[in-house]
Every structure is written in structure tokens, then in C-alpha cells.
Amino acid sequence: MKNNYVFKNLANKEFVLGTDKQDIFFNMLDVMRKGNLTLFTQSFSDLVYLLEKDSYYIAHHLIVYKGKKAIFAGQLVRAFKAQLIDFIQHAINHDDLRPFLISSIFSQDYKRVFYLTEEGFYLYDVK
Template identity: 65%
Template sequence: MKNYYAFEKLNPKEFILGAEKQHIFLNMLDIVCKGNLTLFTQSFSNFVHLFQSDSFYIAHNLVFYKGKKAICKGHVVKALKTQLIDFIEYAINHDDLRSFLITPIIANPNNKQVFYLTEEGFYLYEI
């Protein structure tokens, strides 16, 4: 399975590779699977105020399973808040919104949250 979606409209960005990419993605996926759904909305304008950090990881939620092991086949990138919001709004306005997992890059590892974006709506999961 090839992933040709490369976050072209998100600039500047920093691609995360290798074991770090897998680690970040699997942590986000774990929060979505085991965390509490604290918000659902179909309006990004009702959701965007929750983006409190200055920078975020965003992952194309493209997963391949080998047995019970999940493997990220999408890209994971690091982006600044302003560019990330512009990127998401562009994707929404041009019918190019993919399934994304987004987590803030913060110093406090106890505050774990993942924003899960889909064409159907916007979800916030927290542990």
C-alpha cells in the first residue's frame, strides 16, 4: 500500500520518520481507542479554539495491520498552529479533508489529547 498524500498544502512542515513516527502515531491511536470522547462537532469553527499549543503533530490516519500490530502507512508531520489551522480550513473548503489525528506538542505528558478529524465530524479524545 502506497501513500501519496504528502501534506503539500501544509507549509512549513517537518516530516517525522522511522521509529519516532511509529511511536507518535501509535500513541495518538491509543488515545483514540482508550481515551474518553469529550467533544464531537460537525463545525470546525466550534472546534478550532481547542488548539491551544504553538505546535502540533498531524498524522494521516492510514493504518495497516500485520496480525494485531498496527503500522502507520500515512505521514506524520510537525507543524505550527497557524499553518495547521490554515491547512485544515483549506482542506475543508476544497473537499480534501482526510482522516487526521492531531496532538499538541506540549511539555506536560500527563495532559494527553488527540483531535480526530474526519469528513463526518471533529472529535476530541482525552486521557
């Protein structure tokens, strides 16, 4: 399965490549799997105030399997908060919101992850 989604509307992005991409994505996914759902909303504006850091990772949530091994097949980029908010707002307004995982770049343990879908917006954390 080829993923052609490349975050073209996200300004000033920096792609994360190689094993870092896999590690960061699966760390984010672990927070969703093992963490607590602390917020669910259907309004993106309810999450904006929770984006407290200046820089974030955003990953297209796309996993493929090779045998029993899970492989992250999406793209992972670094972006500044202002551009990230503009990107998400544009995607919502143009009915192009994909499943995304978002976490702070400066969070060493990826303790807080935002999960965005067409159905709603979720916040997971691990304490």
C-alpha cells in the same frame, strides 16, 4: 498499499520519520481508543479555540497490517498552529479533508487528540 498523501498544502511542515513516527502515531491512537470522547462537532470552528499550543503533530490516519502487526502507513508532520488551521480550512473548503489525528507536540503523554473526518470533528482525552 502505497500512501501518496504528503501534506503538500501544509506550509512550514517538518516530517517525522522512523520509529518516532510509529511511536507518536500509536500513542495518539491509544488516546482515542482508551480515552473519553469529550466533544463531537460538525464545525471545525468549534475546535479552533481548543488548539491552545503553538505546535502540533498531524498524522494521516492510515494503518496497514502485516500479519497481526499494525503499521502506521501514513505521514506524520510537525506544524505550527496557524499553518495547521489554514491547512485544515483549505482541505475543508476544497473537499479534500482526510482522516487526521492531531495532538500537541509539547504534550509528553499525548493526553488530548483531535480526530478529524469528513463526517465530523472529535476531541478525545485521557485524565
